[in-house]
Amino acid sequence: xxxxxxxxxxxxxxxxxxxxxxxxxxxxxxxxxxxxxxxxxxxxxxxxxxxxxxxxxxxxxxxxxxxxxxxxxxxxxxxxxxxxxxxxxxxxxxxxxxxxxxxxxxxxxxxxxxxxxxxxxxxxxxxxxxxxxxxxxxxxxxxxxxxxxxxxxxxxxx
Numbered sequence: 651x652x653x654x655x656x657x658x659x660x661x662x663x664x665x666x667x668x669x670x671x672x673x674x675x676x677x678x679x680x681x682x683x684x685x686x687x688x689x690x691x692x693x694x695x696x697x698x699x700x701x702x703x704x705x706x707x708x709x710x711x712x713x714x715x716x717x718x719x720x721x722x723x724x725x726x727x728x729x730x731x732x733x734x735x736x737x738x739x740x741x742x743x744x745x746x747x748x749x750x751x752x753x754x755x756x757x758x759x760x761x762x763x764x765x766x767x768x769x770x771x772x773x774x775x776x777x778x779x780x781x782x783x784x785x786x787x788x789x790x791x792x793x794x795x796x797x798x799x800x801x802x803x804x805x806x807x808x
Contacts, residue, residue: 654699660786661692662779674783683707691719693786719782721775721793728796728803732757736801753790753806762800771797774804
């Protein structure tokens with residue numbers, strides 16, 4: 651049999667006839683010849699293999715885990731701990747910290763005006779593929795964004 655690839659994939663596009671998977675570790679893109687029931691923004695632990703004879707499309711051999719990912723903007727402000735992390739940062743810096751259990755917290759220190767913080771939050775949301783790829787790599791289901799002027803937290807949550 652031809653080369654199989656096992657990994658964690660983000661479903662970047664899905665319709666009734668096909669789907670596109672992106673390996674969240676190396677960025678390799680796999681276009682599926684048919685869609686085995688996947689939806690956009692799914693994270694899947696799967697094995698894929700090229701379709702013979704030309705091997706330009708792929709097929710799913712096995713899916714061992716599937717979860718729907720989401721990004722949400724919270725009305726809640728960053729936590730006290732996240733504010734403390736931001737206080738140790740210079741403008742433009744980022745720090746990452748594991749969460750108790752599963753996931754990570756990323757804290758960014760944008761300029762202290764509300765417009766700059768809002769633009770930073772919008773950038774995280776607009777980079778949907780990158781943000782959801784990180785969530786898939788971390789094994790979480792949900793990304794929650796909290797902000798206040800000068801503090802942006804991106805919480806990768808189970």
